[in-house]
Structure formats: structure tokens, C-alpha cells
Amino acid sequence: MDDRELKIESRLAQIGSINDPKTGAVNFPIYQATAFRHPRLGQSTGFDYIRTTNPTRKVLEEAAAQLESGDAGFACASGMAALQTIFSLFGQGDHLIVSLDLYGGTYRLLERILSKFGVTATYVDTNDIDALEQSRRENTKAVFIETPTNPLMMITDIERVTSWAKRHELLTIVDNTLLTPYFQRPLELGADIVIHSATKYLGGHNDVLAGLIVTKGKELSEEMAFLHNSIGAVLSPSDSYQLMKGMKTLALRMERHEYNSLKIANYLLTHPAVAEVFHPGLADHPGHDIQSKQSSGNTGIFSFKVTDARYVEPLLRHIRLIAFAESLGGVESLMTYPAVQTHADIPLEIREAVGVDDRLLRFSVGIEHADDLIQDLGQALEAARREVEEGNVE
Ligand code: PLP
DSSP, X not given: OOGGGSXXXXXXXXXXXXXXXXXXXXXXXXXXXXXXOOSSTTOOOSOOBTTTOOHHHHHHHHHXXXXXXXXXXXXXXXXXXXXXXXXXXXXXXXXXEEESSOOHHHXXXXXXXGGXXXXXXXXXXXXXXHHHHHHOOTTEEEEEEESSOTTTOOXXXXXXXXXXXXXXXXXXXXXXXXXXXXXXXXXXXXXXXXXXXXXXXXXXSXXXXXXXEEEOSHHHHXXXXXXXXXXXXXXXXXXXXXXXXXXXXXXXXXXXXXXXXHHHHHHHHTOTTEEEEEOTTSTTSTTXXXXXXXXXXXXXXXXXXXXXGGGHHHHHHHOSSSEEOSOOSSSSOEEEOTTTTTTTTSOHHHHHHHTOOTTEEEEEOOSSOHHHHXXXXXXXXXXXXXXXXXXXXX
């Protein structure tokens, strides 16, 4: 049976599975080698030097390309390394149109580093075609989308944007970190490049830093291979192995993340200390219909606003099972305060314009039992309310 005929759950579980004729080993080994012997002058086994390619990394890259329905995959040292590699497609005088509610690190990379090389960006609501049209210039080269956005969970209609971009000969790049190919495959909807912070759901255990790029099309894939090797921010063989190990259980984890996050979002909707809940799985979320059309499920992160900013500090102090920590997408539940953590590099006006204010908390719901998480959140919210009422919090 051709691997492509298998369901995604089977393909995930079988990443790197082999039947090694020599040992019978079922897992692909870590080739901890930087150099590979040439059989003869002018000949190669396909592996010459680790930065260009390595057998363990290659298995991961082929799996990523196949899972995202792309032509080539590139494993990078981090999500930021993947973004830097992608943005190196552009140079002096090039302009990009970028999602307004953007991961802070991507904003920092564009504004503080890419800007030095003459690349400029305009930030818009990428679901608003008029806004896209108005920000398009003669030198615009690509549209960069996060959907859902992090942390406000804004949804962009990928197919609508890619068809607009194609009409204007622009590339579409989608950060698919939050949904993963298990729930959403942007290349099937017309995008050209997908990027992942694989540190999140793909790795899934808060223990490996990695990034993945998947490209569609021969020319673009060749150009990305050149940049990947030339820039050199590639993933090590042992981290490639670690990431593949995480990806094998992606299907199970995403189902549980989705179930837990929806249950907790519904609980928070009824809580008197909570003003708003941003979860695209809720029927009244503005992006719910588009999300349901283009994805087969929901991510495990969502955000919510408490009714009083003074609740934030004691809430983060009182959560026990849920850790106050900055990442997302792992089996353990983590809660973050975007205004001072992930989004600190985004200017206040932009942050507040999109709604990342001082009452917003982001919750990366893990795979613990939902009732235990609800209990922990409930006791922390009550403790925070009590402290504020008693005047113990500024
Ligand atoms: N893209 C998104 C949506 C992210 O959330 C992050 C990190 O939080 C990144 C990219 C950067 O990835 P990394 O931390 O793996 O470098």
C-alpha cells in the first residue's frame, strides 16, 4: 500500500518506521555524523555534509512534506530559524503584507532585522480583502498569514487569500503552528509555503526546539533548499529524532487538546470573573464558520479576558496544575500573559488595536483531565477575586 493512501493517523504513527535488514530495528536511528565518505571521486551516497542533509533529518523532512501535501520539507533549529530562512527569499525593496495579530517574535524579526536588509511589511487584517488590496504595492512579494492568530484566535480564509494572492502573483506563506497538518493543510488550499514552530504541537512535549518549512513547487523548493543550506540554521540529528517521536502521537494529542480546550472555554463563558472568551470552536466566534470550512478541528489554545486587570497577577500566582509559562502546544497546560511576555515587542498602539490588552490571558490547554484543569482554574479565579475584594492587590 502506497503511504499516501494511508490515513493521517497511520502516517503519523509510522514516521521513520523501518524494518532494518541488519538488526530488525523498528525505529529510524540517529545518524550522529557530520561527514559521509564518498565512494569515489565525483560520487556521493546522497549524504556529504550534515548541514546540507543528514539521514535522520531527511526522514523528518520527507514526513513533513508529505503530511502538509507539499513537495519539500526543511527542518530548522527553531521556528524563528525557519522564519528567517523563509524571509531570506526577499531582499532590498521588497514588501510583505502580514497578519495584524502576529506572534511577537515574527514581528520583531521583520521590524528589527529584515528592515535592515530593506524588506518592509504592512500589518493588516488578512481576512479583509479590501485591506489587502489597499496595502498592496508594486513591490509587494508575499502575504504572510497566521490562522488562527496567536493569541486572539482571529481566523483568515486561506483559500480566499491565496486566490487573491495568485491573481497578483504574490506568494502566500502560512504559519500553521497552531493547527498542525492534522487539522489544517494550507498548501491544499493554495498556499505556497507552510511554516511551523515545531517546538509546539508537533513536538508536543515541551522538550524540543525546532522549526519546519514545507514548500510547494519545484522552483520554490530548490530556492528554499539553497537558503536552508546557505543560512545553516538546520536541525540536529538528535533533535530531528526527538521531534519525530513527538509527531507519532500528534493525532491522539490534538483530539484531546481540542476536547479539553472547548470544555474549559465553555466553563469560562459562564464564570463571573471572565469578560470574553476567544475560541474559534465556539459557535459565536466571528471566525467559526471559516475555521470549520478549512480545518477539521480546533487547536488547544485559546485566550480570555478577565473582567478586572487586577485579577491577572493573583490568578497566575494561584494556578497549581497549570504552569505559568511561555510556550504552547505541549502535553502540560501552560498559561501566559501576552501583553508582557510573547507580545512585549509589539508597540502598545498595535497591541491594543487588536485587543492584546492587560486583561488578556492565553491558555495552552494540555492533555490532563479537563475536570482537574477546570478545578485548578476555578480555585485560582476565586482566590484572585477574593484578594482584589479584600484590597490585597494593587
Ligand atoms: N510562530 C508561532 C505562531 C509561534 O507561536 C512561535 C513561538 O512561540 C514561533 C513561530 C517561533 O517559534 P520558535 O519559538 O520555535 O522559534
